[in-house]
Amino acid sequence: MILEEDFKNSIKNFIQQKNNNYEVINFELTDDVNFIGEGYVDSIIFIELISFVDKTFGFEIDMAKMEPNDLMNFGSFIKSLLRQGA
């Protein structure tokens, strides 16, 4: 059983480690942040993230079960992943 807060913090740390291009950004990954639109996750980081979830939490993300809306913000993304990992 994955604890939502632990899972969220782990993903948050992973994304934050991969970033910091523009110092101007107050880089808070709250649920409503459009983390893809803001450029925090590109296709390279996305693939790495999928692999990170697999290695760290032991479940494979099934893309067929995801929709573009699941990637609208950080909160919806975490929820969609947890649905698969539950």
Add this chain to the structure above:
Amino acid sequence: MTEKKTKTLISWLIESFKKNSDRTALEVNDLTLTYTQLLERALKYTALINKIKNEEDIFIGLFAYRTHTAYEGILGILFSGLGYMPLNKTLPIERTKKALINSGISKIIVDTTSIKYLSSLLSGIEKKFTIIVSDEQILRSYKDILKPHTIITLENGNNNQDFMDITSDTYAYLLFTSGTTGEPKGIAIRHKNIVNYIENLNNFSSPTCEDRFSQMHDLTFDNSVFDMFFCWLNGGSLCVPSDQYLLMPWAFLKDKLLSIWFSVPSVAVLMKRQKMLKKDMFPTLKWSFFAGESFSDSLAKDWKDASPNTRIINLYGPTEATVDCSYYEWVKDISTKESLNDILPIGKPFKNMDLIVIDENLQIVPPGNKGELCLSGLQVTEGYWNNIELTEEKFIKVIKNDEIIKYYRTGDLVVYNESYGFNFLGRIDDQIKILGYRIELQEIEAVIKDIVKTETVSAVGWPVTERQVDGIYVFISGVNMESAYIINLCRKLLPNYMIPKKIIFLDALPLNVNGKTDKKKLIQMLTNDI
């Protein structure tokens, strides 16, 4: 070779915009624009640029990312007889700053998604810029923040323009690519270069005004020139994926019923890794174009399985030769035989392009012999922007049929086969590609050498999966430093795709017989370590 002097990108665009006036030209975010609407919006930018431009203006900056402003701005700039220089908020600020200074531009069109990054982009640059925004509200919000720069907005009124001063020699765009010294290099492309490029694409494919085109590439990547102009010059609809769709390209292709696809092979690899390259998944696709990196026969087979009605074209070319300058059509079974190490041929040259293979003494080698591919012809730029030294190094004179001709050295090792054209064998130098982006490993080394203050730094591309390089690994000797510290600094200086995945410290770097760092041994060390 015959050179066309009269046709410009503008005359061709205007003809297509008039012919397809009521058709959809652009779908971006939730906005759909017909050709007439897009033209009207673009001409507002043209009217403003014509009013404020001076003799020193050759290019106008475009700091916009996947919004309608980006496309209206590009057309608006082109219609004013100037070229566009795209700036990208997702690239590191220091790198973009260098390109901005090198370009000499003083006016920038900015969209709502990029404007919040503008003050940090312009900080430290002494020049005063004129910033063009689309509406009054943005102007009011950013007027004080962007001081001492001037910020202006579009005006209502008469947008009738004439395009008399635009010739085939007018510049269309200026792009910057990775450079070996850590300084990005500028490549300026003229109208005649693009016209020849699109005419070639039309020669071997047959898009119609019914077609729906993908727009996968950032505007700072020259593949976007294909996306926009191949579409608009044929009256098609340009579909811009949302940020979410960029990570789920299979959903974009399916939901938007695309009929013409263009991407780097890595996007197909991404779909495959997401297990979304399924049988008959994309029945609407008629033409699939791939370029920017090596494309494997096995990946082409997977793509064909997913897209049963498509024809697959492998395009090849450097930015210096206007996106692509050769093409190869994939044919089941035949292409397997024509591929080398599973890599598809890059095929035959475009019309009005001359591709030769030379040896170390700059002598042309006969077909069947390996050598460096060199390019000449209507699509090749004259040289690097404000960089005579690099131009002289990369643009060389070769004697062909008793005539001295200027060629661009690609650095690509190839062999020519008379029946199907060129096979790509690898790089002569240290350049690799990740996601289709050209990466000079020396640029990464230069940045890290500056951070760690030692010369013993070596970067390699590894691992190679599906014929694509996945990431950068850097070896350093004689330094005692935290790798996290180095990587964090790299994040400020290099784009995401150039940031090392890992830094490995060695007592000494292995050397080859010539006393140079032995990169093969470094790659072997990584492979053995798995």
